[in-house]
Amino acid sequence: MSILNIVDLNKSFGGLRALSNVNLSIDKASVHAIIGPNGAGKSTLLNCFVGRLEPDTGSVTFDGKSLLGIKPHEINQLGVSRVFQTPEIFGDLTVLDNVMIPGFARRDGAFRINAWNPVRRKGPIAEKAMAMLKDVGLDGKADQVAGQLSRGDKRRLELAMCVVQDPKLLLLDEPTAGMSRADTNKTIELMQTIAKRGVTMVVIEHDMHVVFSLAHKISVLAQGTVIAEDLPEKIKGDPRVQEAYLGGAHL
């Protein structure tokens, strides 16, 4: 059963056709990787899911509802969380606050004035946030200011902020870019744990190691179109993919 359906999506920037007739369907509780050379339109595609870009034509349906023409916070409230290529966190706040805010957003909705009772270390939101920080290995840094974390820690924090919301769909834009091998492996493990909980994931990634250790299905994007979509082992041997992605070299 599919949770996200993309039908005939088109997007042009001036004369440049960034996406042309993209069709995708993401299965529930699966990890779907989108790969492709630079400029293939991967990020553009992701931006069309979360209300950052409005496609020219086509439809994006999530869980039976259209995601077009609604604001980013409304899309998130439907159950779509996104991890960015450069970590977007609350740099002035503590690590724990960073993970509690998504918790409040899930409990209280897009806007609520809850100005009388103090934020506490006890209670379900704080406890869930601490457990989440433990999962990503940041529980020892809960009281640090998030902006002072290393880049790898920031990425893990952002992942924690998204996962703590129990999203139905998690979008990840190059989650391991710029990470060391060791950090990459840790992140892969983390994402495997998240996937086991039944969270649907769409991963844009350059690192083939990451893609092949996570993905249940892979779509290959080149010049704004999906040129192949299959199981990982079949994608590996597909000559069209090797042509587009690696310029003819063998994987």
Add this chain to the structure above:
Amino acid sequence: MRFMGMNKRDWFLFIGFSVVTLLGPIIFSPLGAGYPDLLQKFAIYGIFALGFNILFGLTGYLSFGHAAFLGVGSYTAVWTFKLLSMNPIPAIIFATIVGGLFSAAIGFISLRRTGIYFSILTLAFAQMSYNLAYSVLTPITNGETGLQLTQDDPRALDVAFGRDYGAVLPSSDLFGIDMTGYPGFYFCGVMLIICFFISLRIFRSPFGMMLRAVKSNQNRMNYTGLNTQPYALTAFVISGMYAGLAGGLLAVTDPLAGAERMQWTASGEVVLMTILGGSGTLLGPVIGAGVIKYFENIFSAFNDTILEQAYSFLPETMQHIMVQVSSLFVGEGWHLTLGALFMLIVIFLPGGLMEGMRRIRNLFVSKPSGGAGSDGNADTPVQNPA
């Protein structure tokens, strides 16, 4: 230990603040600031800065038009005196409400932009209000003369309760207690304490956390399912209500409202107070307001005679030179002192006077390593800037 959801440290802070406020006449008299007129100003501008800090300190939106709400509060209070009653309670209630409504309208439009454009929009609205108060709105504001009480004001409630002020111009009174002098100060002081308590609750609450998130990263907020616009607008309206209340209290202690209260210099002053004391801290804005009002009153009162006395131990030529130099900084020139102080603070203590105090405290108290989470005290709030 918690009581009403607040931990021991916050109660200590709140009780300490209340005690200092209520003992103000005794505590500040060695500084020459123990007289009611100045103490009233400390309290009123403290409220103004506390409210401004909820907007600027938490959400980071720098408004340059908050004097408009102060002015609106004053006009509303004077009109309440004229039409209803000389009792200060309805006056400050209406001043707060009208300040809130006015800021909701201006905030709704200004918050469509961020950063410098937001500041310019608020400045433009405030200057517009100021000019309107001077010109076309003369029937409401009494233009250049300022809005004043007259003997034949209707004062419907006072008449209904048989209160007659006779042939003199009445001053505001709370059930018979005149709102001038020390009673006036205590009325303002109690308001300041209430405002401080509300501000403390907001700072510690999830709502306060959301406002800090607005300052930190609006993009992440949106992608976390939070609508930033209403959060920023609520903060704007709360600060507008604080400003309206402060304006109302100005009219309570002196029943007069003039358009100059809305001028951009007054908006700039509250920005200075907040930054000088430490924006985003709880106590900072009140301290900043106190320091600026103190300088304004004390330094501006110095004149050449006082200076000559101060330098009388020097030879005559030296005394003459010193008086010449010093007189630049006092009397009419007190702004120069304020400017120099402000520059020093911004350069050496970007966190304001509160940062200075923290640094001094850290010199004496060695900080234990590890955060609040590691010492097993699970009851402390997540953020605790005093």
